[in-house]
Amino acid sequence: MNRILLDAFFHMMPGHRLSRNIFTGGYRTNYGRYSPFDVYHPNGASMLHSDLQADYDVKLLNQPFSEMTLAEADILLVPNPDYPLYEGTSPYRLDAHDVDALANFLRRGGSVILMINSFLSRSDFWEENFDLERVAPLLARVGVKWDPDFMSDDNNILPAKNGALRVGYGQGGRVLGGRLPKGAKPLLTYQGEQFGFVIRVGRGRLAVVGDAGLVSNGLYHFPGFDNAAFLQRLFRDLKPAWGDRAAPAFECFSFGHVSCATSEHGITEKFLRTLRPRARFEVDHHYRHLTHEDKAVVVPARRVGALLPVPLKAVAGRKSVIGHFQFVNVCPGRQTAPVAVKLNVTARHSEVGTDYVIAGTHVAHDAKWADLGAEPAVFDAIGQLVRVSTIVQIHAGTRPDGSLRYYTMKQGQILYDRNARNPHYGYDILLCSRNLVFSPTAESA
Numbered sequence: 001m002n003r004i005l006l007d008a009f010f011h012m013m014p015g016h017r018l019s020r021n022i023f024t025g026g027y028r029t030n031y032g033r034y035s036p037f038d039v040y041h042p043n044g045a046s047m048l049h050s051d052l053q054a055d056y057d058v059k060l061l062n063q064p065f066s067e068m069t070l071a072e073a074d075i076l077l078v079p080n081p082d083y084p085l086y087e088g089t090s091p092y093r094l095d096a097h098d099v100d101a102l103a104n105f106l107r108r109g110g111s112v113i114l115m116i117n118s119f120l121s122r123s124d125f126w127e128e129n130f131d132l133e134r135v136a137p138l139l140a141r142v143g144v145k146w147d148p149d150f151m152s153d154d155n156n157i158l159p160a161k162n163g164a165l166r167v168g169y170g171q172g173g174r175v176l177g178g179r180l181p182k183g184a185k186p187l188l189t190y191q192g193e194q195f196g197f198v199i200r201v202g203r204g205r206l207a208v209v210g211d212a213g214l215v216s217n218g219l220y221h222f223p224g225f226d227n228a229a230f231l232q233r234l235f236r237d238l239k240p241a242w243g244d245r246a247a248p249a250f251e252c253f254s255f256g257h258v259s260c261a262t263s264e265h266g267i268t269e270k271f272l273r274t275l276r277p278r279a280r281f282e283v284d285h286h287y288r289h290l291t292h293e294d295k296a297v298v299v300p301a302r303r304v305g306a307l308l309p310v311p312l313k314a315v316a317g318r319k320s321v322i323g324h325f326q327f328v329n330v331c332p333g334r335q336t337a338p339v340a341v342k343l344n345v346t347a348r349h350s351e352v353g354t355d356y357v358i359a360g361t362h363v364a365h366d367a368k369w370a371d372l373g374a375e376p377a378v379f380d381a382i383g384q385l386v387r388v389s390t391i392v393q394i395h396a397g398t399r400p401d402g403s404l405r406y407y408t409m410k411q412g413q414i415l416y417d418r419n420a421r422n423p424h425y426g427y428d429i430l431l432c433s434r435n436l437v438f439s440p441t442a443e444s445a
Contacts, residue, residue, distance in 0.1 A: 001055065002240065002352075003352055004052060004056045004059070004077055004235070006049075006061065006077045009063055010082060010092055010131070012031055014032030014035050015032060028087075029087040030089045033216075034115070034215055036048075039217070043216045043218065046217060047221065052232075056075075056235070057351065057352035059072075065094075065097075067251075067253050068435065071407070071437050072406040073110055075240065076105065078114045080117055080128070081130055084131070086128070086129075093134050094131060099138045102138060107203065108203060108441040108442065109202070109443070111206075112207070113207045113234065113238065114209070116135060117130050117211060117212050117213070118210075120151040132148060142184070143184075144179075144199075145177075146173060152171055152172050159190070160188040161190065162230050165226040165230045166224070167188055167226060168214070172214075173195075174193045174210055175193075178193055180194055180197050195209075195210040214230070215231065240440075241442035246301060246399055246403035246404070247405075247441060248300070248442070250301060250439060250441060251297070251299075251439045251441045251443070252296065252437070253436070254294045255292065256292055256328065257289055257292070257431070258275055260287065260288055260429065262288050263422045265422055265423075266422040266428040269288050273290065279291055292332075308396075309323065310409075312356060312398055320344050321343050322341070322343070323340070323342075323392060325338070325341060325411060326338055328432040328434045329434075330372045330430070331373050336371060337371035341392050343358050344359055353398045356394065358394035359393045361389065361392075363389050363390075364389075364390070368385065372388065372413075372415065379417070382428060384417065384418045385415060385416070388413055388416075393409070393410045396408065406440065410433065411435070413433070414430070417429075417430065
């Protein structure tokens with residue numbers, strides 16, 4: 001069984017109240033269109049969602065697209081990313097990092113179904129345009145341009161074709177000039193127009209459907225059309241490159257950060273930047289952030305088990321385990337001391353396999369700067385280290401046969417350095433993290 005992640009981050013969930021106990025998609029705003037839980041609105045997508053339950057494990061994704069958030073996905077469904085100009089839309093927009101994450105997911109062998117609408121600016125018409133400005137860079141990567149000045153007939157449902165299926169196409173968009181790049185296959189056509197296509201990207205496949213309304217309750221079973229059959233076949237045809245089997249290899253990706261509420265009377269911004277001079281630097285209010293990433297490597301599935309910080313065989317059937325880690329490095333290349341963390345284990349069993357959440361915290365009162373990979377002579381002069389708080393969160397999954405599906409780990413720590421001269425609570429507060437992602441891939445190790 002494959003897992004579908006359904007984007008609920010770039011698309012608002014229902015929030016329009018009809019009564020005390022009924023909230024639905026908006027009839028006057030964009031709230032909740034194409035939501036899988038909305039049975040009250042013709043633009044809800046609960047009928048498709050209910051049918052998908054028969055053959056897929058479906059989860060909402062409430063975070064941006066990244067290597068970590070897409071690690072568990074086999075198929076990603078993105079229904080009409082909201083255009084923030086309109087009332088009731090998500091405040092979040094796709095950015096270059098989301099597009100890169102989608103491209104990496106496709107390269108590994110995953111499948112993406114992107115459902116968009118027309119994009120037509122008309123003050124006399126209901127506007128539910130998708131975020132063309134942020135989706136266009138993704139389409140450009142595969143050599144496609146969307147027509148920003150076209151919308152299909154707003155009074156009639158067009159009978160688009162997909163093989164022998166007659167698909168009801170309502171108020172959707174089209175590929176500019178009908179021009180598809182080499183390797184792209186038409187998905188929905190009507191009188192020479194290309195309303196959708198499928199194209200291979202790396203080991204994966206991207207399907208673009210130009211009318212998000214196809215998934216809606218109102219069109220899903222509309223008389224005279226085969227929309228339900230079309231959508232169910234589309235999901236079947238877009239199995240990931242690894243299919244229903246255990247992935248032959250995993251992509252191992254690591255990244256981390258160092259952050260601080262800097263002060264001229266403690267850890268200064270200039271000094272912080274020397275800790276990781278090659279890291280990306282950002283400012284967020286009174287915090288300064290250094291983020292760093294390592295190059296991803298592909299590891300054969302048979303070797304991955306030995307690389308997991310907490311092997312899943314060790315947690316099966318347990319309520320808690322002791323995990324053995326190292327403190328996160330303040331400076332790269334320096335040895336850190338070991339830290340044992342009691343981890344709580346929860347497991348959810350389903351037809352897709354077992355999903356684990358393994359998490360715990362640890363507070364150290366006797367750690368030294370050297371234990372954290374920091375130069376004692378420098379940091380002792382700044383202030384006295386009095387506490388190190390560590391948090392570990394592992395989200396991982398196995399298949400029914402016990403083989404690994406995905407594995408992600410976040411290890412964060414907060415250092416409290418007593419410094420009465422610091423205006424931020426009398427402490428220098430330093431944050432560090434170490435993160436690991438093991439994602440299935442069809443690429444060879």
